[in-house]
Amino acid sequence: MNDNVVNEVLQKPRKSRAKKIIIIIAVVLIVLFIALLTFIPYSIMPMFLGQRYEQQQFNSLDYGIPSERITLVTDDSLHLAAWRTRAEDSKGTIIILSGIQNPSVTAFFGYSKMFADHGWDSLLIEMRARGESEGKEIGLGMTEWRDVKAGVDFIRADKEVKELPVVALGTSMGGSTVINAAEELPEVNGVISISAFSSWADAFISNMEMSGMPKAIGIMDIPFINTYLGFHFGFDALKYSPEKSITKLGERPILMMHSTGDTQIPYEQFEKLLNKAKKHHIDVTTFIRQGNEHFVCYEQYSEDPSQDIEFSQAILDFLAVKFP
CATH class of the missing domain: 3.40.50.1820 (Alpha/Beta hydrolase fold, catalytic domain)
Structure with missing residues (x-):
């Protein structure tokens, strides 16, 4: 077996492991990003809801x-x-x-x-x-x-x-x-x-943008904002x-x-x-x-x-x- 063949055999598992690591990192980052998008309305919305003025x-x-x-x-x-x-x-x-x-x-x-x-x-x-x-x-x-x-x-x-x-x-x-x-x-x-x-999602995003949050993140957060509101008020209320x-x-x-x-x-x-x-x-x-x-x-x-x-x-x- 020549050296080229040996190197090729040895590199295959390395490439496979590297690919798995990249996939795992990507999945972890996606999960963390989704967690962030979920966290934003749950952490900030109570400032508006659940209180009287x-x-x-x-x-x-x-x-x-x-x-x-x-x-x-x-x-x-x-x-x-x-x-x-x-x-x-x-x-x-x-x-x-x-x-x-x-x-x-x-x-x-x-x-x-x-x-x-x-x-x-x-x-x-x-x-x-x-x-x-x-x-x-x-x-x-x-x-x-x-x-x-x-x-x-x-x-x-x-x-x-x-x-x-x-x-x-x-x-x-x-x-x-x-x-x-x-x-x-x-x-x-x-x-x-x-x-x-x-x-309300648009208003929420605008206020978050003025606080420094990138607009793109706000736009991606719309489904999570509406989900929060749906659980809070009932999903029928989202039509208003x-x-x-x-x-x-x-x-x-x-x-x-x-x-x-x-x-x-x-x-x-x-x-x-x-x-x-x-x-x-x-x-x-x-x-x-x-x-x-x-x-x-x-x-x-x-x-x-x-x-x-x-x-x-x-x-x-x-x-x-x-x-x-």
Whole structure:
């Protein structure tokens, strides 16, 4: 046996062992990477879930409008704090929601005053697990659509306004919630969505990216995020995602508002929702503001949004054209 043959015989088991080692290392790395992707939502999501948010309450009279404090009851038996304001000759009702944590919806009494001056009642709903409302935890818009339903049921029980339009307005997570609610509730005749996220997974990834996590890892983590949410809320709840719900609006109009530099809900999520809506021929009106304005309305005008002429006129024009 010559030297070449001997070397070849000896190298075969070495190559085989090296191949096995490479495969084992690859499998271990894949398992560790999957473990990391699983760990991310399980370690971070509890920061949002399983807790209540206490908020400062505001008095409507400080905004120049009287209000009636009422209690709504949801289908899942939660008692929610809500406030109703009235116009002199009502054209319909605007349901108003705030965001994931702050401020309280009572910080939007300035919006109610603006709407009342233009003939619209308002129903401001403090969503579950916030302020005076019952509930053990927020639902990221997947459960809060029931809070909107409780408001719609209240309005439809009022003989004076039950035949008039109902428009749901929300900011941030509230903006996502009103889109989800419209899918379930045909009684919602129109939507005004301000700085909505396209899905909770997208919002989660954006926040993680701002914390330094590579976007590619975030994208790969989406199935694990949704699996976590499915186990937490029930997998049926996963259908309540704005990017899915917005395609179900049919002929009902939506006003979508966002700022280009929003650091809480990046503008690309607005674009994603807009593309979904256009693809399904939804009646969309948009208002885009330059800069980092999460509430879109300039902060100095938050107590009286009518002073923010461009912002307020976009909303009032939408109401006037779509609900003449």
